[in-house]
Amino acid sequence: xxxxxxxxxxxxAFRVRDGQVLARRETPHGILHVGSDEFAPTLRRVVGPWxxxxxxxxxxxxxxxxxxxxxxxxxxxxxxxxxxxxxALTAVPFEGAAVRIxxxxxxxxxxxVPEVMRGEETQIAALLPTLDLAIACLPGxxxxxxxxxxxxxTGLTTHMTGExxxxxxxxxxxxxxxxxxxxxxDAFRRGVVRSAEQGGLLHHLFGxxxxxxxxxxxxxxxxxxLSGLLVGHEVVAMAPVGKVHLIxxxxxxxxxxxxxxxxxxxxxxxxxxxxxxxxxxIAERAKWT
Amino acid sequence: xxxxxxxxxxxxAFRVRDGQVLARRETPHGILHVGSDEFAPTLRRVVGPWxxxxxxxxxxxxxxxxxxxxxxxxxxxxxxxxxxxxxALTAVPFEGAAVRIxxxxxxxxxxxVPEVMRGEETQIAALLPTLDLAIACLPGxxxxxxxxxxxxxTGLTTHMTGExxxxxxxxxxxxxxxxxxxxxxDAFRRGVVRSAEQGGLLHHLFGxxxxxxxxxxxxxxxxxxLSGLLVGHEVVAMAPVGKVHLIxxxxxxxxxxxxxxxxxxxxxxxxxxxxxxxxxxIAERAKWT
Numbered sequence: 001x002x003x004x005x006x007x008x009x010x011x012x013a014f015r016v017r018d019g020q021v022l023a024r025r026e027t028p029h030g031i032l033h034v035g036s037d038e039f040a041p042t043l044r045r046v047v048g049p050w051x052x053x054x055x056x057x058x059x060x061x062x063x064x065x066x067x068x069x070x071x072x073x074x075x076x077x078x079x080x081x082x083x084x085x086x087x088a089l090t091a092v093p094f095e096g097a098a099v100r101i102x103x104x105x106x107x108x109x110x111x112x113v114p115e116v117m118r119g120e121e122t123q124i125a126a127l128l129p130t131l132d133l134a135i136a137c138l139p140g141x142x143x144x145x146x147x148x149x150x151x152x153x154t155g156l157t158t159h160m161t162g163e164x165x166x167x168x169x170x171x172x173x174x175x176x177x178x179x180x181x182x183x184x185x186d187a188f189r190r191g192v193v194r195s196a197e198q199g200g201l202l203h204h205l206f207g208x209x210x211x212x213x214x215x216x217x218x219x220x221x222x223x224x225x226l227s228g229l230l231v232g233h234e235v236v237a238m239a240p241v242g243k244v245h246l247i248x249x250x251x252x253x254x255x256x257x258x259x260x261x262x263x264x265x266x267x268x269x270x271x272x273x274x275x276x277x278x279x280x281x282i283a284e285r286a287k288w289t
Numbered sequence: 290x291x292x293x294x295x296x297x298x299x300x301x302a303f304r305v306r307d308g309q310v311l312a313r314r315e316t317p318h319g320i321l322h323v324g325s326d327e328f329a330p331t332l333r334r335v336v337g338p339w340x341x342x343x344x345x346x347x348x349x350x351x352x353x354x355x356x357x358x359x360x361x362x363x364x365x366x367x368x369x370x371x372x373x374x375x376x377a378l379t380a381v382p383f384e385g386a387a388v389r390i391x392x393x394x395x396x397x398x399x400x401x402v403p404e405v406m407r408g409e410e411t412q413i414a415a416l417l418p419t420l421d422l423a424i425a426c427l428p429g430x431x432x433x434x435x436x437x438x439x440x441x442x443t444g445l446t447t448h449m450t451g452e453x454x455x456x457x458x459x460x461x462x463x464x465x466x467x468x469x470x471x472x473x474x475d476a477f478r479r480g481v482v483r484s485a486e487q488g489g490l491l492h493h494l495f496g497x498x499x500x501x502x503x504x505x506x507x508x509x510x511x512x513x514x515l516s517g518l519l520v521g522h523e524v525v526a527m528a529p530v531g532k533v534h535l536i537x538x539x540x541x542x543x544x545x546x547x548x549x550x551x552x553x554x555x556x557x558x559x560x561x562x563x564x565x566x567x568x569x570x571i572a573e574r575a576k577w578t
Binding site: 158160166172194197199230 | 457
């Protein structure tokens, strides 16, 4: 089988056999960079060699199933587990292989405001059968915190942390005191510590500026400090207790682990290739491979 | 006397006599739009007719006294009142009139992070002699909350609310669901109410997106809702009690008054022309007019 994690800004394909990833390809052809009639050709170009080698099934997840994607697949309501996801695959016409898309999930937060995800439900799917009461965090532009009970996703909370970071980093006065560079872990940690102090996020943002003005925050550390500030505010708002399963890139997971530990919870980083493992789990439950 | 409020993006000049504003001029020549050797010519162009009519003294406040301004005037430490400001005026060479700049103020917040202001100390100066224990709020790109005791400014807290609004409004996915238009007061109020709910600001930001996606927030109201959300988070972080003196444009003061009332404090909108009145107060104390 071929598993495809097709998101907003990236395209990741995996050739899998017997639950193992045999080969992988990654391209920058996220749905934002693909015209509406270019989805099938893009897919064929990337996974064509695997089709020629005999693969006949392609299971996809992510924003490819959104209104801006190949085909809009309706959100499933929470609670939903691997069984519900596997029962709701949507077929897409494609010559030479059977193609299906995994639906996203929708919910409402504690105050009735809508919540949605597409792709993250799949990244977490391989973990679900092992979890009873649990929390998972999937960091990113729109970080997701997922509540799990009895192997099913019961609710989610999104934070616009990554995207807010980019907008503040590039399009405010803070940009003037920030140099490009590697992540500075100690500066990130200081930002997390600051997030626990009084005054609120909008006040703490101005402190990035004043500390730079008064020589207390070097240009090479300011972006990492800002990142720690935002991630810290995300984590403290969730007030996590006990284990938090982290799913994402190793670099981002390690920063979130730092913030989650600071606030007294226990980060557990999930295995890599979460999307591929989740697609395998869903395909097996759908009796599709 | 001529009073000048010369900020980052605007230039406001007032001709005053006997504590009254006789005439005013406003131009977009904020310091960001004026070359380093253009300050004197810009001033002369705008207030030249008043000099020809016999004025000989010009008192200025705002970012004109910053490193990016005409001449850098060191910050005074808090606590400081009209007396301290009047005693620390800095002269600028200018042919045909005596020109002075009012210093800005500096402080540290409850956790030792530096705080600064330039211009707001002057906008509040006319009120100071009437206040004992009080709080003032000066809304804007960088909103200032000022603590006052015994007629002096004892501390301040800045929130990057206006600038964060602009960056989020224009440079994130939220821009896609927002139309230009007038402020929608009821949507602003709903944003303020949302700020009191659980989840934190970064989560509430994503709710702007999902409510738009699910048809719960019209495009013409989304920007006002976002503004209410941010202003609400600013006000709740300050937890104001009792009277809050509001100094700023009537439109912004009226929105902040709504948020301050929602959180149980009592907004009191200060008279217009606060900068001119403050410059008059400082000039009188300096025995300069």
